[in-house]
Amino acid sequence: MNLHTPAPPPPIDIAQTVANSPGYWTTVGQRLLRDKVTLFFGAVLLLIVLMAIFAPLIAPADPYKTNIIRRLKEIGFPGHPLGTDQTGRDMLSRLIYGGRLSLFMGVMPVINALIIGGMLGVIAGYMGGAVNSAIMRTMDIFYAFPSVLLAIAISGALGAGIGNAILSLSIVFIPPIARVAETITTQVRNLDYVEAARASGASSLRIIRIHVLSNVLGAIFVYATSLVSVSIILASGLSFLGLGTKPPEPEWGLMLNELRQAIYVNPYVAALPGVMIFMTSLSFNLLSDGLRSAMDLKS
Numbered sequence: 001m002n003l004h005t006p007a008p009p010p011p012i013d014i015a016q017t018v019a020n021s022p023g024y025w026t027t028v029g030q031r032l033l034r035d036k037v038t039l040f041f042g043a044v045l046l047l048i049v050l051m052a053i054f055a056p057l058i059a060p061a062d063p064y065k066t067n068i069i070r071r072l073k074e075i076g077f078p079g080h081p082l083g084t085d086q087t088g089r090d091m092l093s094r095l096i097y098g099g100r101l102s103l104f105m106g107v108m109p110v111i112n113a114l115i116i117g118g119m120l121g122v123i124a125g126y127m128g129g130a131v132n133s134a135i136m137r138t139m140d141i142f143y144a145f146p147s148v149l150l151a152i153a154i155s156g157a158l159g160a161g162i163g164n165a166i167l168s169l170s171i172v173f174i175p176p177i178a179r180v181a182e183t184i185t186t187q188v189r190n191l192d193y194v195e196a197a198r199a200s201g202a203s204s205l206r207i208i209r210i211h212v213l214s215n216v217l218g219a220i221f222v223y224a225t226s227l228v229s230v231s232i233i234l235a236s237g238l239s240f241l242g243l244g245t246k247p248p249e250p251e252w253g254l255m256l257n258e259l260r261q262a263i264y265v266n267p268y269v270a271a272l273p274g275v276m277i278f279m280t281s282l283s284f285n286l287l288s289d290g291l292r293s294a295m296d297l298k299s
Contacts (some may be wrong), residue, residue: 028294028295029294031293031294032290032291032294035290035293035294037286037290038286038287038289038290038291038294041282041283041286041287041290042283042287042290044279044283045280045283045284045287048099048103048276048279048280048283049099049103051096051099052096052097052099052100052103053100055096055097055099055100058096059090059092059093059096059097060081060090060092060093061079061080061089061090061092061093062090062093063089063090063093063094063096063097063098063250064089064248064250065089065090066087066088066089067084067087067088067089068087068088069088070084070088071084071085071086071087071088072084072085072086072262072265072266072269073088073266073269074266074268074269075268075269080092082095082269082272083266083268083269083272084269085255085258085259085262085269086258086259086261086262091269091272093250094250094255095250095252095255095272095273095276097250098250098251098252098255098273098276099252099276099280101162101245101249101250101251102232102235102236102251102252102253102276102277102280103232103280104162105162105165105166105169105231105232105235105239105244105245105251106228106229106231106232106235106280107228107231108166108170109166109169109170109172109173109231109235110173110224110227110228110231112166112170112173112174113170113172113173113174113177113224113227114177114220114221114224116170116174117173117174117175117176117177117178117181118177118178118181118216118217118220120135120139120174120178120181120182121135121177121178121179121180121181121182121183121185121220122181122182122185122208122212122213122216123135124136124178124181124182124185125181125182125183125184125185125186125188125189126185126189126204126207126208126212127204128186128189132182135178135182136178136179136182139174139175139178139179140175142171142172142174142175143175147172147230147234148234148237150168150171150172151168151169151172151234151237151238152238152241152243154167154168154171154172155168155238155243155244156243160242160243160244160246161244161246162244162245164243165235165238165239165243165244165245166235168238169231169234169235169238172234173227173231176223176227177220177223177224177227180219180220180223181216181220184215184216184219184220185212185216188211188212188215188216189212193211194207194211194212197210197211218295219295222288222291222292222295223288225284225287225288225291226284226285226288226289226292228284228288229280229281229282229283229284229285229288230281232277232280232281232284233277233281235253236251236252236253236256236277237253238253239251239252239253239254239257240253240254240256240257241257242257252273252274252276252277253273253277255272255273256270256273256274256277259273
């Protein structure tokens with residue numbers, strides 16, 4: 001009886017295997033494509049952004065033109081698909097133009113806080129010791145106040161206006177972003193490759209720029225995306241209270257304030273700015289959740 005020794009398996013080309021394996025961002029993209037909820041609300045958000053950008057091209061009427069004769073017309077009125085407001089201005093046009101200010105006032109504070117808070121958090125987390133204590137204890141002072149009351153207090157002290165509203169919201173969002181950046185940086189700074197770079201004589205600035213930021217930016221960005229929904233709501237609230245946008249500028253929070261007396265006459269038209277705030281905030285929130293899930297490959 002002939003016993004044949006099985007042939008050994010062919011050698012594995014490790015380099016080729018690594019080259020053929022999908023990269024991190026490729027895997028993240030594949031996971032996002034399978035998440036129908038994230039794709040749907042991402043498309044909704046993209047539509048809102050495009051409407052705001054191309055408002056002059058798609059708005060059917062002048063958002064500032066008044067017509068007292070046609071005030072508070074119902075949804076579906078000829079020439080005004082979404083009705084008119086309390087001064088006869090076309091609601092569809094004002095909602096489209098209102099997305100510009102609402103998105104700007106919602107996104108800009110988060111961008112400012114992402115830059116400033118992220119930088120402070122990375123420095124505090126990497127340096128540790130007295131530097132960490134000084135930065136993070138300063139951030140803790142802002143946590144003593146609810147974000148809504150803090151935003152109202154700062155805006156009230158600075159005065160009404162878009163710039164002051166953005167500044168107040170930026171101050172509100174700096175501490176939470178700094179806290180997240182500090183926590184992640186503290187974990188990353190003790191990893192082996194960071195210790196190896198430090199032992200090789202690399203400067204702290206180089207280590208932060210090359211080794212730390214690459215691991216911190218993704219998580220901070222996803223967290224900042226979730227804050228945009230909160231920022232839009234707070235910005236609209238400031239405008240509703242008269243501390244943000246001033247009339248006659250179209251902005252969803254200000255439009256809610258102007259239409260609050262019309263809720264008993266034409267409640268559907270009065271609720272439209274609130275619907276836009278809700279849909280935009282929900283889209284940002286669910287998009288952030290989808291990004292977080294897609295980037296967490298361990299799950």
